[in-house]
Amino acid sequence: MAGRSVTLRALSILDAFDVRHRRLNLTEIARRSNLPLATAHRHVQELVDWHALERRADGTYQIGTRLWHLGLLSAMHVELREAALPYLQDLCAVTGDTVHLAVRDGFKALYVERLGGVRSVRVVSRPGGTLPLHATAVGKALLAWAPADEQRAALSRLERLTPYTVVDPTRLAAQLAEIRRTEVAWTREEMTLGAASVAVGVTGAAGSVVAAVGLVIPSHRTNVGSGLPALRAAASAISAHLRSRRSAGAA
Incomplete structure (x- = not known):
């Protein structure tokens, strides 16, 4: 803790926020960033002044507008989400199901976008949130093409999330x-x-493979594969768009 630079301390405060902790009071920020309360208070005030954090009327803090503006400049947003969004919207309209776009972030699937359809079932994913690779279809698609050493590491840390989660490494490898x-x-x-x-x-x-597109459907549906042709078409169109954009940039 004492050896962390000023920059790392500020980043640890920002990292205290996630999709389950969108609003935190100062004590919670200090605890989640592993900083003394006085140190956290000083850095939080600097982040508020810079608009990286916002202080709410109830005394809690949330991510500020400066980070939102910076996030719009990221390659994830400009190169992937913006390129994929029209195809994701078409896929959602055609199937009526929840549509996901995700990338691999270590041993997690990071959800870049989620669109809900008229037939959507309850899901736990959130844009900007992460879920385990081994328990989601987008995660398995990403893990299947991950480097071999990272696959082995992922297979060594399988967690059971429901009675049906595959946690046997041999079965998941197959x-x-x-x-x-x-x-x-x-x-x-x-x-x-x-x-x-x-x-x-x-x-x-x-x-x-740089991302995965997925559909979430009711498990009782008999024609679970009915959306697969549209899903394949959307992924193919997004892939072609990414390749053409890169080619145009290189030219």
Whole structure:
């Protein structure tokens, strides 16, 4: 703690916020950032002055507008989300189901976008939030094409989230091999009871999988594969868009 630079202390305060902790009081910020209360107070005030944090009327703090503006400049937003959004909207309209766009962030799937359809089931994902790779279809699609050493590390830390979560490394490794063969990932009630999911990868300029697009559907639906053609078409269109944008930039 004492050895952390001023920059790292400020970043640890910002890192205290996540999708489950959008508003924190000063004591909670100090605890979650592992800083003394007085130190946290000083840095929080500086972040408020810079508009990285905002102080609410009830005394709690939330992420400020400066970070929102900076986030819009990120490659994740400009190059991926903006390119994918029209196709995600079309996919949601065609299927009526929840649509996800995710990228791999370590051993988690980071959700870049989520769109709800007229037939959407309850989901726990949130844009900007993360869920385990091994329990979601987008996560399995991303893990299937991850480097071998990272796959082995992921297989060593499988957590059971529902009675149906696959936590046997041998079984999951076989699933990943099947995903690479068929280019489709499936789950059924592994993350949330009552929900199944299907996902396919999105490829970048070099042909590697850089993201995954998925649908969440009711697990009791008999025609669970009905949205797969539209899902494949959306992923293919996003991949082509990313490649054409990169080619245009190189030119």
